[in-house]
Amino acid sequence: MARRWGQVVASVEADGYHLPEQPEPNGTVVSAPSIDRPRLGVWLMPDNKLPGMLEDLVVKLIPESDNLLDPATRAVEQACSIDQRFEETHRCRALIHTWLAWQKKPGLPMGLAIAERWLNPESLHADSFIDWLRRLYDQTPP
Numbered sequence: 001m002a003r004r005w006g007q008v009v010a011s012v013e014a015d016g017y018h019l020p021e022q023p024e025p026n027g028t029v030v031s032a033p034s035i036d037r038p039r040l041g042v043w044l045m046p047d048n049k050l051p052g053m054l055e056d057l058v059v060k061l062i063p064e065s066d067n068l069l070d071p072a073t074r075a076v077e078q079a080c081s082i083d084q085r086f087e088e089t090h091r092c093r094a095l096i097h098t099w100l101a102w103q104k105k106p107g108l109p110m111g112l113a114i115a116e117r118w119l120n121p122e123s124l125h126a127d128s129f130i131d132w133l134r135r136l137y138d139q140t141p142p
Contacts, residue, residue: 001044001051008042023048027132041136043129055093058110060125062099062118072099 001023009019016033017040028042046056062069076094086094101107103118113119121130 001049004044004051008044012040025049026128027135029132029136039136041132043132047125048128048132053089053093054110055096057125057129058119059092059096059099061114061120061123063120063123068099068102072102 005023017030023044027048030040032039045054046052072095076098100113114121
């Protein structure tokens with residue numbers, strides 16, 4: 001996580017943004033360096049604490065009562081035992097797309113799956129991310 005944060009800091013410094021040495025635990029929001037620049041928000045997926053990717057957060061939005069998550073997990077595990085063609089860090093990506101393939105509209109993108117209410121944006125796992133988005137897009141200075 002520290003390496004990734006360092007990469008983010010280095011990539012925005014040239015544009016005049018000054019980020020803290022460490023990411024803010026609830027997501028980082030910094031003021032614009034000039035009037036012609038927007039404020040900047042940084043959230044490191046999946047939860048701004050652990051390394052991962054968007055899919056690591058999205059899979060946690062599957063309702064606990066869903067009866068296809070366990071079979072999708074087993075299907076990914078079985079496929080991997082035969083021939084794992086992706087990096088281990090992408091296992092969650094394989095899982096969420098397997099699960100999405102088994103829905104009423106197979107293969108619907110993750111964002112539309114939220115709109116369809118297959119994924120629960122009110123999940124406790126989404127709270128910090130949604131709070132960060134609200135802070136980022138609020139019109140008051142951070």
